[in-house]
Amino acid sequence: MQLSMRTDYAxxxxxxxxxxxxxxxxxxxxxxxxxDIPKRFLEQIMLDLKTGxxxxxxxxxxxxxxxxxxxxxxxxxxxxxxxxGSLAPIHCVSLTHYKRCSQESVCRFRHVMRxxxxxVALLMDRxxxxxxxxxxxxxxxDLNGMEGDGI
Amino acid sequence: MQLSMRTDYAxxxxxxxxxxxxxxxxxxxxxxxxxDIPKRFLEQIMLDLKTGxxxxxxxxxxxxxxxxxxxxxxxxxxxxxxxxGSLAPIHCVSLTHYKRCSQESVCRFRHVMRxxxxxVALLMDRxxxxxxxxxxxxxxxDLNGMEGDGI
DNA sequence: CAATTGCATAGTAAATCAATCGTGAAAAGT
DNA sequence: ACTTTTCACGATTGATTTACTATGCAATTG
Numbered sequence: 001m002q003l004s005m006r007t008d009y010a011x012x013x014x015x016x017x018x019x020x021x022x023x024x025x026x027x028x029x030x031x032x033x034x035x036d037i038p039k040r041f042l043e044q045i046m047l048d049l050k051t052g053x054x055x056x057x058x059x060x061x062x063x064x065x066x067x068x069x070x071x072x073x074x075x076x077x078x079x080x081x082x083x084x085g086s087l088a089p090i091h092c093v094s095l096t097h098y099k100r101c102s103q104e105s106v107c108r109f110r111h112v113m114r115x116x117x118x119x120v121a122l123l124m125d126r127x128x129x130x131x132x133x134x135x136x137x138x139x140x141x142d143l144n145g146m147e148g149d150g151i
Numbered sequence: 152m153q154l155s156m157r158t159d160y161a162x163x164x165x166x167x168x169x170x171x172x173x174x175x176x177x178x179x180x181x182x183x184x185x186x187d188i189p190k191r192f193l194e195q196i197m198l199d200l201k202t203g204x205x206x207x208x209x210x211x212x213x214x215x216x217x218x219x220x221x222x223x224x225x226x227x228x229x230x231x232x233x234x235x236g237s238l239a240p241i242h243c244v245s246l247t248h249y250k251r252c253s254q255e256s257v258c259r260f261r262h263v264m265r266x267x268x269x270x271v272a273l274l275m276d277r278x279x280x281x282x283x284x285x286x287x288x289x290x291x292x293d294l295n296g297m298e299g300d301g302i
Numbered sequence: 303c304a305a306t307t308g309c310a311t312a313g314t315a316a317a318t319c320a321a322t323c324g325t326g327a328a329a330a331g332t
Numbered sequence: 333a334c335t336t337t338t339c340a341c342g343a344t345t346g347a348t349t350t351a352c353t354a355t356g357c358a359a360t361t362g
Contacts, residue, residue: 001152001231001271003240005320015259027338036253041321047340059339060329076263080152089154102187108166111288112227112278119270120152127263137262156351178307192352198309210308211360309358318349327340332333 007083009037010045014054014079018071018129025057025064045083052082067129076132077124087124088117095121158234160188161196165205165230169222169280176208176215196234203233227283228275238275239268246272 003011012035020026028046032039046065049055056068067074081087081096088094092101093114104110163186171177179197183190197216200206207219218225232238232247239245243252244265255261 001154001235001238001240002242003152004318008241011260012254012258019259025338029338038321040323043339044321044341050339057339058329059327059337061331061337063329063338065339076260084152087152089152090159091153103163107163108170108287109162109227109278109283111286112274112283116271116274119274120267123263123267123270127260132260132263135262136259155349176307180307189352191354194308195310195352201309208308209360210306210358212306212362214307214360216308303362305360305362307358307360309356311355311357313354314352316350316352319347320345321347322345323343325341327338329336329338331336 001089003080003084006045007080009035009042010049010079010083011076012037013042013046013065014049014067014074015129015133017055017065017067018074018133021067021071023066024062025066027064031065048083049079052079054079071129071133072131074129075125076127076129077121080124086117087121089113093117152240154231154235157196158231160186160193161200161230161234162227163188164193164197164216165200165218165225166280166284168206168216168218169225169284172218172222174217175213176217178215182216199234200230203229205230222280222284223282225280226276227278227280228272231275237268238272240264244268 013031016031016034017026028042029039031037031046032042037045046055046057050057053068054074055065057063057065077087086094086097088097090101090113091097091099092104092107093110094117101107164182167182167185168177179193180190182188182197183193188196197206197208201208204219205225206216208214208216228238237245237248239248241252241264242248242250243255243258244261245268252258
């Protein structure tokens with residue numbers, strides 16, 4: 001039922017980029033530092049986010065990463081599905097990763113699983129980066145104390 | 152985000168027992184056959200269900216397993232938590248398996264995860280075996296013809 | 303007492319996870 | 333042009349988990 005570290009890290013990174021959308025690129029080292037992610041591991045993840053077209057990279061001095069599209073066009077659902085696989089608790093109720101199950105026609109609890117997948121999918125697919133940041137339970141300003149340096 | 156086979160199998164077995172609550176014990180071989188579970192594997196799982204006090208066993212001829220309490224006193228939530236761990240997508244929003252996260256105070260998407268965990272937990276904790284069986288979207292008899300609808 | 307059932311532990315092959323390492327290539331600033 | 337700074341890419345690793353399988357023993361009952 002849990003997200004992998006990879007998925008968690010990907011979300012952290014992408015939300016940091018969303019907060020700085022429109023600004024200059026943020027290098028991996030900085031993304032790693034701010035979000036407490038092993039740098040070498042984050043490299044892979046960013047690469048993966050890049051092939052998924054969620055971010056763009058700029059090599060060289062004053063390079064780094066930026067979002068490839070506005071934060072209101074990226075949902076948590078897309079990202080979680082990419083890194084973590086299906087949102088459904090079992091494959092037989094997944095829309096995106098469906099796999100049939102031998103018990104499908106007689107399963108007693110399949111409808112509960114379907115409900116679970118629908119609830120989670122609805123939540124995650126509506127959760128655009130901008131919406132989520134806006135709805136965060138603390139104000140933007142609270143952060144200013146912690147990012148005294150750089151960027 | 153997925154249930155392990157172990158959890159799936161445990162649910163299958165326990166629902167079969169729920170359907171026959173009040174009747175004679177059902178041997179593992181039968182539970183395995185009906186639910187398409189490797190017998191040897193199911194043995195372990197039943198043992199686990201036993202230490203969790205969800206089932207009782209009767210060894211010997213005409214032995215097998217029965218539920219240890221009525222089907223309206225067992226929820227899917229308990230079983231999934233036991234076999235699969237937390238219902239929450241990340242530990243930092245779990246009530247039962249909480250683990251702190253270094254980013255907790257600045258995390259942008261924690262509230263979404265909390266919502267997800269609350270929805271799923273509500274659903275699973277209300278899902279008693281008897282309720283789930285009663286609400287199953289098909290009658291016992293008309294299992295044929297259900298295949299192939301839009302998935 | 304013999305057949306039938308569960309009990310308990312050990313083992314294992316494969317996959318997945320969470321990184322880490324070693325270069326290489328591209329871009330800017332000077 | 334050169335050097336620094338950044339990302340790119342593939343390989344490797346160690347630990348853990350998953351999904352079983354194997355073997356032998358203990359309890360119960362017809």
